[in-house]
Amino acid sequence: MSEEKSLNFIEEIVEQDLASGKYKNIITRFPPEPNGYLHMGHATSICLNFGLTKKYGGYTNLRFDDTNPVTEETEYVESIKEDVKWLGFEWKHELYASDYFEQLYAFAVKLIKKGLAYVDDSTSEEIAEQKGTPTQPGRRNQYAERSIDTNLELFVQMREGKYADGSKVLRAKIDMASSNMLMRDPILYRIKHAHHHRTGDNWCIYPMYDFAHGQSDSIENITHSICTLEFIPHRELYNWLIKELDIYPSHQYEFARRNLTYTVMSKRKLLQLVNEGFVDGWDDPRMPTISAMRRRGFTPASIREFCDKIGVAKRENLVDVGLLEFCVREDLNKIALRRMVVLDPLKIVITNYDKEGEVVLSENNPEDANSGSREILFGKELFIEREDFMENPPKKFFRLAPGQMVRLKSAYIIKCDEVVKDEQDNVIELKCTYIPESKSGSDTSGIHVKGTLHWVNATTAIPVQINLYDRLFTVEDVDGAEGEFKDYINKNSLQVIANAYAEPDLRNANMQDRFQFLRKGYFCLDKNSAGEKLIFNRTVTLKDTWAKANK
């Protein structure tokens, strides 16, 4: 296979445009509506828009599409900025569609003066009814006959707040018989007496999406305006407005929305999960939001790699979340510090061990020669994982069992001599012996064992909380499944282990650190850790156990 990646269709367009001299540099924008947190779908759009100008020169604006006063909040603006930066991208200008309200108003006046817009007093039901159907043309009402002067006057009064919400709209006068329903005199402005997060109470009329988005593109001289497929029918109106307003000819291109298996990606649905308490916030590590993935320990590099791998498509499809996890594992394997943590402790006592203060050396990351090693205090009393012992093991159980030997990672080979039980017949302790000549690095014992177990020293280990996450939904295609998406929530998506034991070095863990807890997966510190109370989130397991269990 060739190393060179083929161009995606948008890159092809850009290369043609640059080759033909149509543009010297390209300008793109990422235009989120600040009505929620960014999710993985947005990440693909961010990587595409910023990736293009990184590759071809030019720049990308971050534009908040904040034309809907009711759903938007400053909290979302801040989170969006943080997420884009965290993903590793820098925008040229931070802009707000609401900064263009005066300009957009002037554009509307221009259309009225050209006889291409009118004030309509119909109710929304009447407007919908008069619009016709895809097979039947719509019809104009008497308001469409208003004179330019009357329209100008009414529009000024709309702005001045003389009218109630919903009592009037401004419509473009295009073609009530167009096969494109969006061209049948679309609404440009509506009245909404609502407080806006940036313009306050300055405005009581707000432009509709179609009369803000394209115009904002033109104002910013955006060369390639990239949006998702559902905007294909809007392109005709986008171009009509550019032509009639005689403004910078931005071009709209559409690519397929990206969706992931086992999750939902619409902000509306994610908001429901938050508001109805199915998760504990937008950054709950089970959510597909960028802030949740950050909290869970995903790296920006792995998300960028994932977006690159799935590329840009013209048709919608579901992307296997397993691919995202694969990218995360690949990156973490290179950078994560190896540590030992026992999630379900079983005590072992090494009866023939009497040394004091002996340390063993354990490598921080075998994939990174510069990462060095750390010293771990060995001891007489240790914890191992309960599942690493079986009293009556099947044939190929290479872990600990009565009379069987294993190696303790970076330390000695031990043998299980005796099983100690309580009155209920539960195993509470194992008595073992160690082979003094078998120390890792200087093993002269000649004994070969197949199993190596992780362990912690029972006297120095620190208690930590571990959060294990599973998929938030039980079906692959949540949006495609019958009924309500909430019917498919996985009730066991979070498992909290309150009392795991970690090697003491983890007391120094920082939020940015990435760990591999040997044999247990990749982990990072959770933001709710405080002082002595350490909480670790499992980012991802070491192997794709899900695919195996479910196929």
Ligand code: ATP
């Ligand atoms: P949602 O339905 O989740 O609210 P949206 O499209 O309304 O998504 P916006 O804030 O309007 O969200 O989107 C900002 C940009 O991100 C737009 O250009 C949009 O096309 C893109 N985008 C949103 N969701 C996806 C997705 N799933 N895949 C690819 N791009 C997306």
Ligand code: MG
């Ligand atoms: Mg939206």
